[in-house]
Amino acid sequence: MKRKLYNALIxxxxxxxxxxxVLxxxxxxxxxxxxKEFGKNEFKNLVYVNCHDDERMQNLFQQDLHVExxxxxxxxxxxQPIITGKTLIFIDEIQEAYRGLDSLKYFCENARDQHIVVAGSLLGVTHRPxxxxxxxxVDFLYLYPMTFEEFLWAKGEEKLAEMIANCDWEMMGILDTKIQELLRQYYYVGGMPEAVLDYTTHGDVNKIRKIQKAxxxxxxxxxxxHTGNETERIRLVWKSIPAQLAKENKKFIYGAVKPGGRARDLESAIQWLIDAKLAFKVHxxxxxxxPLSFYEDFNAFKLFTLDIGLLGAMANAPASLMLTSNDVFKEFKGAFSENYVFExxxxxxxxxxxxxxxxxSTQEIDFLVQTDERIIPIEVKAEENLRSKSLRGFIVEDYPNEHFKGLRCSMKPYIDQGWMxxxxxxxVLGYINKQINKELGE
Incomplete structure (x- = not known):
């Protein structure tokens, strides 16, 4: 399957x-x-080792950190031989090896010409004295679940993906029904590669839910x-996310996790999920x-999951709802759509x-995003009623001197109304990418 991050690896x-x-x-x-694909395709040979359940690898770095x-x-x-410039060294599940990450400092200082990559699933939460x-x-890259664009690639819809990426509004209007159907599929399947591969190969929706549940x-x-005494609190926070997003006001409420829940009781549980890259905070x-960061409120936030397909599995949303009806775009008060846009x-x-x-006040702007040149207020509309009372009030009445131009994401075709x-x-991915490239002069 084609992944966008491949170009960054090159x-x-x-x-x-x-x-x-570090990936x-x-x-x-x-x-x-x-x-592994990167190593096979771009190098003469790949040296691959996995630290998980391999005692040799787990002990490799304990004697010393001499690169040779x-x-x-x-x-x-x-x-496999290691040939500088021609071999990729790939150490997987590096967090399982004591001082494995430490060794990268010495590769950087003493073997800079050698291509070495490491990966791990819990790098943010695995710490040892x-x-x-x-x-x-070290350099860093981050891999997320597959975007809707990557899902289209996996479905063999490269031309459609290119059209959407280029913001070809006229052609999107003509093919809107087909694209909406594919988007419904993405809402159900999500972007976890195993689920996407099975769906594009076999199309068995029941199997997809089994994969997601696994x-x-x-x-x-x-x-x-990994979490000791925090386990139950982490489970409670994790399981509460679908219900939190289903509220009209999607601000995270500690009391919705458990009666009487307070920040001091749940903060560490939330942070573990964020460090494990399973949940994401939007303040x-x-x-x-x-810069928006100057005005960040650390006491108020929304919590999103890493993948829309897993969100559906957590909520036990039925395939009949997700795949056969536009109701998916408005059920749970837009929870799916807002999580999707964030992804x-x-x-x-x-x-x-x-x-x-x-x-x-009930006024809320779903997202404020800051590029190099502008702030974009974004409203996510999952229903047919497209009145943008909050967005219009924000732009036209509350901050007219800022000259904001709003962005509304809905299931309606493109239209420019001046203020929005x-x-x-x-x-949404193509639109923001085009805006950023425009600012860069590309």
């Missing part, structure tokens, strides 16, 4: 100033497959394995002025993402 390979690469991402988002000794051991373990992170000595079970096992912004937005590395709401553009939900 850029890393060809960068003369590259450092050892982060939640469990089962496709890190191992992608790096480590590379000799890697050659012995893999049966005596270990340190090689700050400034992934969720794996995450639950991680809670039990409230108090004032829509650049597409988060793929931009330098995009600041917040939401806006007034104190003692309406775009189809499925085009």
């Amino acid at each position: 850029d890393w390979k060809n960068d003369p100033d590259r450092k050892p690469l 982060e991402g939640a469990r089962q988002v496709g890190k191992t497959w992608l790096l 000794r480590i590379m000799q051991a890697l050659q012995a373990f893999s049966g 005596g270990e340190s992170y090689p700050v400034g000595k 992934i969720l079970k794996t995450y639950d096992n991680d809670f039990a394995k 409230r912004c108090n004032k829509p002025t650049m 597409q937005l988060r793929t931009f590395d330098d995009l600041s993402i917040y939401y806006f709401s007034k104190e003692n 553009e309406n775009i189809p939900l499925y085009s």
Whole structure:
């Protein structure tokens, strides 16, 4: 399957100033497959070792961190030669090896020409006494579940994906019914590669839910394995996310996790989910002025899941609802659509993402995003009623001197109303990408 991050890996390979690469991402988002494909396609040979359940690898870095000794051991373990400039060393599940990450500092300092990548599913939550992170000595890339664009590629709809990426509004209007059907499929299947591969190969919707439930079970096992006394609190927060997003006001409410729930009781559980890349926080912004980070409200936030398909599995949303009716776009008060839009937005590395709401008011702007040149207020509309009272009030009445131009994502075709553009939900990735490229002069 084609992944967009592949191009970033090639850029890393060809960068003369590259450092050892750490590829982060939640469990089962496709890190191992992608790096193996990269190694096979772009190098003469691949040295692959996995630290999970391999005592040799787990002990490899304990004796010392001498690069020459480590590379000799890697050659012995893999049966592959290591040739500088022609070999990719890939150490998988690096968090299982004590001081494995520490060793990257010495690869950076003493073997800079050697291409080495590591991956791990719980790098943000696995810490041992005596270990340190090689700050400034590694490059980072992050792999998310597949976007809607990547889902279209997997479905063999490359031309359609290109049309959407180019914001060809006229052709999208002509093919709208087909694209909506594909978007419904994406809402159900999501972007976990195993689910996407099985769906595009066999099309068995019941099997997809089994795959998603198995992934969720794996995450639950991680809670039990790595979190000790926090396990039950983490489970409660994790299971509460669908209901939190189903509320009209999607702000995270501690009391909705359990009666009497308070921030001090649940903060560490929420942070574990964020560090494990299973959940993502979007904070409230108090004032829509650049830079938005200056006006971040750390006490108010929304919590999104890593994948819309897993969100549906957590909510036990039936296939009949997700695949055969436009009701999917409005059920749960737009929970799916807002999580979907966030998933597409988060793929931009330098995009600041917040939401806006007034104190003692129902007015809320679903997302405020900041590019280099502008703040874009975004409203996500999953229903046919497209009155944008909050968005219009925000732009026209509350902040007229800011000259904002709003963005409404709905299932209606493109229209420019001057103060706001309406775009189809499925085009949000292409629209923001085009805006960023325009600012860069590309």
